Amino acid sequence: xxxxxxRPRDAALIDLRTKGIPGGTVPFAIEDIDSQNWNxxxxxxxxxxxxxxxxxxxxxxxxxxKFLQASGAMIAxxxxxxxxxxxxxxxxxxxxxxxxxxxxxxxxxARSFGHKRILLANQLVGKAAIRYxxxxxxxxxDFEFYCLVDSSANVDKLAAAVRDAGSQRPMTVMVERGYLGxxxxxxxxxxxxxxxxxVKATQGALVLAGIECFEGLIHSFDPKEYRRKVSAILDDxxxxxxxxxxxxxxxxxxxxxxxxxxxxYDIVADAFANAGLATPTxxxxxxxCYLTHDSVLYTFAFEQLRDRNPELxxxxxxxxxxxxxxxxxxxxxxxxxxxxxxxxxxxxxxxLPVLLSWYRPESDMTGPEPLREGHKxxxxxxxxxxxxxxxxxxxAVGDMVxxxxxxxxxxxxxxxxxxxVDEAYRVTSAVRTYF
Numbered sequence: 001x002x003x004x005x006x007r008p009r010d011a012a013l014i015d016l017r018t019k020g021i022p023g024g025t026v027p028f029a030i031e032d033i034d035s036q037n038w039n040x041x042x043x044x045x046x047x048x049x050x051x052x053x054x055x056x057x058x059x060x061x062x063x064x065x066k067f068l069q070a071s072g073a074m075i076a077x078x079x080x081x082x083x084x085x086x087x088x089x090x091x092x093x094x095x096x097x098x099x100x101x102x103x104x105x106x107x108x109x110a111r112s113f114g115h116k117r118i119l120l121a122n123q124l125v126g127k128a129a130i131r132y133x134x135x136x137x138x139x140x141x142d143f144e145f146y147c148l149v150d151s152s153a154n155v156d157k158l159a160a161a162v163r164d165a166g167s168q169r170p171m172t173v174m175v176e177r178g179y180l181g182x183x184x185x186x187x188x189x190x191x192x193x194x195x196x197x198x199v200k201a202t203q204g205a206l207v208l209a210g211i212e213c214f215e216g217l218i219h220s221f222d223p224k225e226y227r228r229k230v231s232a233i234l235d236d237x238x239x240x241x242x243x244x245x246x247x248x249x250x251x252x253x254x255x256x257x258x259x260x261x262x263x264x265y266d267i268v269a270d271a272f273a274n275a276g277l278a279t280p281t282x283x284x285x286x287x288x289c290y291l292t293h294d295s296v297l298y299t300f301a302f303e304q305l306r307d308r309n310p311e312l313x314x315x316x317x318x319x320x321x322x323x324x325x326x327x328x329x330x331x332x333x334x335x336x337x338x339x340x341x342x343x344x345x346x347x348x349x350x351x352l353p354v355l356l357s358w359y360r361p362e363s364d365m366t367g368p369e370p371l372r373e374g375h376k377x378x379x380x381x382x383x384x385x386x387x388x389x390x391x392x393x394x395x396a397v398g399d400m401v402x403x404x405x406x407x408x409x410x411x412x413x414x415x416x417x418x419x420x421v422d423e424a425y426r427v428t429s430a431v432r433t434y435f
Contacts, residue, residue, distance in 0.1 A: 040425040048327040048342035056322035071269040076100045078288030085113040086431040100286040104129035109434040120147040130161045148176040152198040159205035174210040177237045207251035211241040216261025234271040260286035263301040293319040295404025329399045340385040348410030352377045353403040
């Protein structure tokens with residue numbers, strides 16, 4: 001069954017101005033793309049082309065669902081990874097609690113597609129953005145909105161906006177616990193308590209629903225060291241929740257504990273499940289990259305997961321890469337060099353792509369095949385990929401090469417439409433993005 005479009009659907013038609021669509025194509029609705037009977041390997045579409053493997057998307061979605069069921073946690077996947085309402089719906093249909101977003105624009109996109117529960121994993125700042133959220137809360141009693149606070153000044157601005165609008169509904173917030181050298185969040189326990197008390201002092205304009213942290217930027221080459229650092233911020237978050245509970249600062253009947261990376265979700269789920277709060281607790285993870293996974297950054301992260309939790313990593317074979325970028329060999333200007341026709345405009349480049357397979361159209365190859373060792377991406381320009389290859393490499397101009405990418409967020413944002421394929425690389429559906 002093809003991946004279904006988001007509800008409600010974007011009525012804009014797909015046409016030849018969409019990257020990946022053949023010239024001369026009569027405009028059509030995105031939900032009708034399967035009727036085009038396009039196949040990537042048959043060269044029905046111009047390259048480069050970003051594709052999503054349907055079976056791997058579904059596998060990863062189910063894998064995360066099983067993990068959540070076993071851990072007792074829920075997930076609000078970070079929508080900034082894909083900014084695709086079709087994929088949001090896929091995650092919600094698998095039981096996601098809501099959608100996490102990072103900016104006011106992203107909130108507006110999700111609301112335009114009817115999403116009812118949104119967690120803004122940042123402070124809500126700026127008059128226009130605050131006004132929009134307050135108006136949405138007033139207009140739709142079914143809309144649940146959560147945002148973070150790490151500043152008493154921001155608490156005061158939000159509360160004033162709620163009061164000035166004559167709102168009958170409070171804005172629901174979570175205090176963000178940060179760490180020295182990290183990104184946002186209160187750096188000390190005392191500062192965080194000051195913010196939590198400021199929320200209580202708004203007398204109902206704001207309501208404290210939980211405590212949040214972001215552990216995703218913590219890195220170390222020593223697994224024991226990164227485990228210690230991650231555990232430390234999680235422990236600080238739990239300690240903050242315990243004191244807020246003791247002082248009666250929460251305004252909801254269930255306390256949310258939330259963290260957001262795509263690398264340490266197993267550690268997060270375990271730490272928060274054992275928080276020991278008297279009030280019922282809901283653990284909300286915000287991992288976004290599990291759905292597509294990747295071939296570099298999160299593949300490495302999953303190997304770390306395998307080391308610390310082999311039983312979980314082995315479940316159903318683990319996560320699978322679901323995103324590929326296909327491109328043609330454009331030139332072999334030197335014996336040990338090939339230029340492939342894709343670049344920074346088409347794929348993430350904070351870590352270079354890796355080769356997955358190759359295919360020669362109109363040959364006796366029955367499908368994509370791996371390339372032997374010695375083929376390596378060495379650099380990228382806007383539209384060109386530099387590859388170091390053995391002089392005896394079979395690659396020739398016009399051959400098709402599949403690349404795995406790192407950091408899915410920075411590939412999705414380069415495509416307005418990504419194409420979903422079956423195991424034979426037949427295009428069965430497509431998803432739009434709204435960056």
